Amino acid sequence: MPCFDSPAAKGFTASPRAEGWFSRLSDALFCSDGAARKFTARGASDIAVGTAAPDRKATGGRKLTTFLQLTLNGLAVGCIYGLVALGFVLIYKATELVNFAQGDLLMLGAFVAYMAVVSWGLDYWMGFLIAAVAVAAFGALLDMTVLRRVIGQPQFAVVMLTIGLGAMFRTFASVTWGSEIYTLPTPFSGVTNIAGVTLSHQYLSIVAGTLILCGVLYAFFTHTRIGVAMQATSQNQLAAYYMGIPVKLIFSLVWAISAAVAAVAGILLAPVTLIDINMGLAVALKAFAAAVLGGFGSIPGALAGGIVIGLIELYAGATLPPGFKDTAPYIVLLAMLAVRPQGLFGTLGRKKV
Secondary structure (H helix, E strand, C coil): CCCCCCCCCCCCCCCCCHHHHHHHHHHHCCCCCCCCCCCCHHHHHHHHHHHHHHHHHHHHHHHHHHHHHHHHHHHHHHHHHHHHHHHHHHHHHHHHHCCCCHHHHHHHHHHHHHHHHHHHCCCCCHHHHHHHHHHHHHHHHHHHHHHHHCCCCCCCHHHHHHHHHHHHHHHHHHHCCCCCEEEECCCCCCCCEEEEEEEHHHHHHHHHHHHHHHHHHHHHHHHHHHHHHHHHHHHHHHHHHCCCHHHHHCCCCHHHHHHHHHHHHHHHHHHHHCCCHHHHHHHHHHHHHHHHHHCCCCCCHCCCCHHHHHHHHHHHHHHCCCHHHHHHHHHHHHHHHHHHCCCCCCCCCCCCC
């Protein structure tokens, strides 16, 4: 029984794991009778080994689990940023235009997939294919009718044009589908728990889809005549024209591929963030930062920059004060530009005048 004057007797409560040894410690320190128990160094050692070490071990395990969880989620988010950044880079390499409507093409792809799956009752994969093809065709049409006319114009005019196009796309989506939030049914709805880390099948589908799409694009640009022609056009448009490559057609194909990549990113992202008319705005801004961070004009750099931005965003949100989640990627971008202006994989270009 504890002594009356001890903290244990006065109703002092401790954590369940420490309750037993704390009672013995308080009795030994506060009992005044001659039969007071002795709290020896050996007892202290036993307590340290029996309770403190497991607490430290459990804390370390929880930190590792949290780190792995954030890493997985950051990779998935970074893959979306990387895909949208890839669209920025493809268009810039071929036409030297910066398309700030890329995020709105992502939004249109998500809405078309939703309409195909929910309104028309088609299979998810059929809706996936229809959305990608429809947005790709829209991107090619956009180049042929509008954007081809501003090639060679000042970049400010191009930027303002694409920003205006993005606003038009959001207005069209608002009129067509309204301002409600929609959910896209997906076959990747389960979770798997491995060693305390929750693996969301939706996030895993984003990572897997990004890897597959990058593999397809690599094979296309490397092993097909059209892909090689696109690379030649991006390196030197005039030389490609003299070699008989239809440069204007190549431009339209690049816009189609870029739009299709944005649509795929929107479909993969839709089950996570839901679908609304503004879903592409924040994604486009961070994807542009990813493209700059990786080296504007570098395809591997776009993907790497997207993953870096995604990881930084998740780590900052979990460890830094509120508000740093959205600003930390841009802080890192500014620091990177101060140290290496060309980005992670970019190269410095010099022109003789």
